[in-house]
Amino acid sequence: MQQYGEEQLKFCQALPKVELHAHLNGSLRDTTIRELALKRNLDPALTKVIEMGDRTLSECFKLFDIIHRITTDHDTITRITCEVIEDFAADNVHYLELRTTPKTRSEHGMTKRSYTEAVLKGMQEAQQGSRGQNITVRLLLSIDRREDTAAALETVQLAAELHSRGIVGIDLSGNPTVGKWSAWEPALQEARRQGLKVTLHAAEVYNPEETAAMLHFRPERLGHMCCLDERLEVLHYNTGIPVELCLSSNIITESVASYPEHHFHPFYSAGHPVILCTDDSGVFCTSLSKEFAIAAHAFQLSNSQLWQLSEAAIDHTFLKEEEKEQLRKKFQIARATLEGCFPL
Numbered sequence: 275m276q277q278y279g280e281e282q283l284k285f286c287q288a289l290p291k292v293e294l295h296a297h298l299n300g301s302l303r304d305t306t307i308r309e310l311a312l313k314r315n316l317d318p319a320l321t322k323v324i325e326m327g328d329r330t331l332s333e334c335f336k337l338f339d340i341i342h343r344i345t346t347d348h349d350t351i352t353r354i355t356c357e358v359i360e361d362f363a364a365d366n367v368h369y370l371e372l373r374t375t376p377k378t379r380s381e382h383g384m385t386k387r388s389y390t391e392a393v394l395k396g397m398q399e400a401q402q403g404s405r406g407q408n409i410t411v412r413l414l415l416s417i418d419r420r421e422d423t424a425a426a427l428e429t430v431q432l433a434a435e436l437h438s439r440g441i442v443g444i445d446l447s448g449n450p451t452v453g454k455w456s457a458w459e460p461a462l463q464e465a466r467r468q469g470l471k472v473t474l475h476a477a478e479v480y481n482p483e484e485t486a487a488m489l490h491f492r493p494e495r496l497g498h499m500c501c502l503d504e505r506l507e508v509l510h511y512n513t514g515i516p517v518e519l520c521l522s523s524n525i526i527t528e529s530v531a532s533y534p535e536h537h538f539h540p541f542y543s544a545g546h547p548v549i550l551c552t553d554d555s556g557v558f559c560t561s562l563s564k565e566f567a568i569a570a571h572a573f574q575l576s577n578s579q580l581w582q583l584s585e586a587a588i589d590h591t592f593l594k595e596e597e598k599e600q601l602r603k604k605f606q607i608a609r610a611t612l613e614g615c616f617p618l
């Protein structure tokens with residue numbers, strides 16, 4: 275069933291946007307996945323998983339493993355980075371904070387550093403091309419929950435060393451049923467010491483102890499926060515930590531039962547800072563414009579509320595204050611054009 279009207283979608287496409295929660299390997303074009311699967315002679319049984327429609331959370335992690343089998347070499351990493359940035363730019367995203375997990379693949383001569391360099395190269399190529407000129411991009415390095423303290427520290431060290439080249443923070447992600455907070459906390463503390471910002475995937479599954487520990491850590495942002503009890507909800511509200519909310523992702527992976535029941539509504543109504551994001555636009559067949567249109571439809575948001583939601587995301591980026599100011603000015607210019615076409 276269509277979750278929004280065509281007019282609503284047109285407005286959301288014209289709206290300038292900020293994307294703060296997008297995983298590189300989850301944001302691949304469908305055509306690129308198919309092309310790479312063919313080139314790598316992927317087992318047809320695995321290709322079937324790619325073609326499957328709605329997926330549970332655990333099926334999504336199987337799909338990530340498959341995608342990782344076809345995005346193995348440096349050139350492919352550079353290519354997909356460039357394509358993903360072009361796709362967000364085409365969706366009128368003015369600022370993108372892309373995240374990815376640096377990988378060691380000795381069979382491809384790949385280290386975490388060379389993987390990250392390949393991503394940085396893709397960022398540079400995109401911004402030099404005509405389709406990536408209107409978008410500003412920064413990178414977050416992700417720690418995968420399967421990683422131990424040493425591996426997490428390696429990623430943080432890499433991010434700190436490459437800070438001046440556009441790496442602004444650290445993310446913690448991966449299968450939420452795997453691993454322990456105590457393994458990554460020292461690395462996340464180190465990230466903070468090094469001046470990096472931190473965002474954590476939190477409460478994707480019900481894990482009150484871990485969620486409380488994450489809130490106690492006070493990251494700059496949190497992702498998802500789907501499974502909270504009343505005590506955690508109050509704790510979270512009191513911290514005021516902004517939340518990256520990914521509607522399609524939460525529905526498709528069955529973390530939330532339906533759009534109207536999504537916790538966007540209580541958070542937004544309480545005035546808690548929320549940011550609409552895609553999570554994995556490739557895996558969930560979505561775009562940031564679609565996520566805005568879904569929110570507009572499910573929660574009866576006006577054009578003016580959508581504008582405010584989009585513009586407020588600038589406050590929660592990991593940019594420096596003067597860079598945020600520049601982005602706000604860009605938004606104001608875009609607003610004049612938008613007002614010429616839609617009531618605001």
Ligand code: IMP
Pocket residue numbers: 297298299300338339373374375376416418447448449450475478523553554
């Ligand atoms: P990559 O880091 O560029 O390889 O992007 C894919 C990876 O992002 C996955 O293997 C997960 O570790 C992580 N990821 C993507 N979506 C989710 C999510 O919904 N929850 C937790 N982790 C995720």
Ligand code: ZN
Pocket residue numbers: 295297447475497553
């Ligand atoms: Zn995510």
